Amino acid sequence: MNNPYNIYKVKPSKLDQLKEKLAGVGLVEQKTHQADNYSMTFYFSEKIKGNDIWWWETYQNFFNNEVAKPQNIFHFGLLLCIQLDDPNQIYAVSLGKAHFYLSRFIQYDFGIDLAVRMADEHTILLKKSRYFTGTKRQDVSSYQKFQPNSYDPGESVDHLKLRASDKELWGEKNIIFADSIQLEMNRDPIDLAQIFDQIKEGLMGNEVIRLPKLEAVNDELSEELDKLLFISLKNRQGNIAIEEFHVYGVAICFNFHNYDYRLSAKKPGSSGYYRKDIGNSLTVEHISDFLEEHEDVECVSSLSVQFKSDEQGLFTKDLKELLDLPVAFEGYQYFLRNGDWYKFNDTFMDYLKRSLDKIVTVVKEPLEEADYIVWKEEKQRKIEAGEPVDDNITYRESYFNKKQRDENGYLLLDRQLTLIRSLEAGKKNYKVEVADLYKDREIISVKISETGPDLIYNIEQSKDSVELIKRGEIAFDQEFDTAALWFVFEEEVQRITEFNSIQFLLAVESWQKLVSGLGLTPKIYFSRHNK
Template sequence: MIEKLQTIGLSLARKKSINGFTLSFYFSKEPEDIDIWWVDLYKDYFSSDNKPKNKAYFGVFLISNSTLSYAISMGKSHFYLKDFCDTDFGINLAERIADDNNLKLKNSKLFGGKRSKTIISYQENSEIEYDSGESIHYVKAKTINKDKWGEIASFGNSTQLHLKILPDNLPELVQAIEEELRKNPRIILPRATSVVDSTKIVELDQKLAQEILNSTNAGLQPAEATVSGVDFIFLGKNQYSFILGRQRQDIEELSLSALHNFINRYNINLVANINNIRVKVSDENNKGYAKPLKFFFDFVDDEKHFLLDGKWHVFNQNYIEFLMKQIDEKITFENPNTNFSNSAFEKWQNSLSGQESGVYCYPEYYFNSLRENEGYVNLDRHLTTIRQYKIEKLDLFKDSTAFFVKIGTTQKFAYAIDQAVATVKILQNLNTSIQINNQDVKPKKICLWFIFERQTPITKIAEIKSFIFLMKLAEWQRQCSNSGFEPVVRIGYRTN
């Protein structure tokens, strides 16, 4: 870390020893000049030909002994310190000294849907609350002891305390923090922790590379709101470039197809180079930065690992337990003993004419056709109209319930969930009904009807072991509840 501080222009200004701690102050004596964007605009009004420049001084104050090291950042230094710090520190401390009845601001990531990072501010005396599938990354709240910790504190990758304290007294504060961290947490926040096992990281990198090459489960996207220290960095419209050594390709937007093109163009072994490819981000003034490719990926595997700011994390047990609890409590579970017979399906397929067998021979169509005898309106392959929108969204409709049917494994059910979420969003945004057979209908319930290819029956939804499936289901439940629909999951099984 000291080498890094020196390479970015910081030098040791002074060092002290107090009560077994070493206090070291690093300062940028000669920071680089920074262009002022409006100077060119008003250049005719400057009397001198020399363009004025800004200087931004920054520094780091280290408090260390033989077992620990704390850093206080000033100016832009937190961008560099982040790579060397325990990124769980801030939330660990929040679980011990934040007042859970006085939340001010929360930044979190919702997994399983299109909505990603959210920033929410709260009124006075608000409790800390969270949704299923939500991982807390930043909180600002009152503390449990304003004399000891200050009235309000911010907790993210780092911690910001509002205290009047002299630098020479900081070792006492560090000791108080260390003592607090040894205590059991007062509140448990659903969140992610860093993966530190190097062997596991290599394994996850290889899994990510294969996922990029073979599927669309990995989503490449610019991080619009990231947390750096306790500051938010919002990114506007940018230009991007893929870089590997001397190989470079400019692109208009980050996408998997653009990455595939870059890999194929230069015949790159992605498994070997997943950590060597960088992405340069530039604004309209060609100012920007470069980050590793992994920094821009939104990816979750089925063992609860995921990428956050390019680093591997894993969800804590509280996140998992809360996710399952919310799913079982907030989604109605039904098992009407309506199964799918493979033998009957094959017999039906054989009875179809040549033209029919090419269009209507898939399992869902057969299953939905049988439901017509039970009073369901079969909408499979029909376009439903929602105002000016014509979309193929419903499979069945009955008793004010819209049904989305899918037969297969949990990996295949994602399409039906996304289909249902899209319909819910349109109904919510347009505040209107669905037109079926020239009649307006407004569902009260949204039902996902899954026919499982499995032998072991389930008694509740949380028994399904696919973590990605459960996260998507949690996102769907949120959308339904927020839009005033009752979420229902109905199951059946594929039998011989």
């Protein structure tokens, strides 16, 4: 008989906490067996309360009178396996819903780390990824025939279904790899020791699949990032991400429920909690207001969110598990995933760089600061003297754009704002700057800045205006087949990937995807700002 085994690798430092968690959710320790240098202890939900069936009340009139109010009872269990001569080798085999309680105690990407060393990339049948560019956030794709190395720039893979390269060792069936591995074998649980040894040996091998993914950072760095994250929350920065589906090991669970939320924070120096009900929406503003009300809360890890729905009852998540907020530290960008800090691996960066390097780039004449100062002072003199001028604007981009108009024949679009109707009734309409320059069927947005946020804002504005024009929301009487960004940097730049900001590069990649998807050619101009 073939049995499915869903295997996790437990962090040794989290073993005691895991055992406390198992007891807390009703898993009672059963028998322990020893097999091939492994101690195997089973935990089972002996006394479990049933869950109310939400549709009982809705359809009660259809039931026979003698039918008692039913409850669903779902038993679950876990097999905890520890290698006797190497206690750091700890595996957990999940049964039923036990995987819901393992996430804080396991080695993330354990299955993916094994897959890239022993799997056959040609046999990928299913792939789940998180995206950091474009409009997609998560995506699950199935394949009839996968083309190796065909990953998207900005894609981070965290779930695979495929076969092993060594069929004699691992069998010919498909294996699912994520935070855990799930395989189907004609073996009893007592025989899993051999599989654990195969896993241990497999993890020591070289990588044979170049997979773009996130990599976890160490605990010391995580503490520094938590401090920066807390400051960002107090400053109302970031987003809350309530995902439409979650992955628990190899299980993909879709979210079909609406929730009300309650914020909680442990009171410093006591056993009590601050709590606040915030209704059916959860935003960073709610978090910031909560922190302002309780100024003695000083640690992001003390914050949690309770979810409540009529169908699912109550459950709680750490706030960090819901935050979508990259943090920059010492020249690198770090991202949260399931409440832990990650950075992109080299393969992710390679795919991103390869895509960005395909964008046509042109180096143009520099912006001379001395010339700008002369122009600015003369224009200010005319304004103060009441002499005629075309406008009262004296900032650099205005000078630069008008110089392109006067000397190089560009059509000036700078400051041409178009009123866009609000999507929500009763809200004010808003204005979008169409672009800065136009010439030879190219629409161009110009930005003179060295700061990532300013540059990203310019990129997002270009995306909005190009998309609105193509959708007919903005009237634009010029034909164009190219959308361009024109950056003016103090440093000499030949390629966009020379700019050292992953957030900026991800924004450019997202812009390129949108522009290409609209049937346009993306293009980038560089000018040096000589001061």
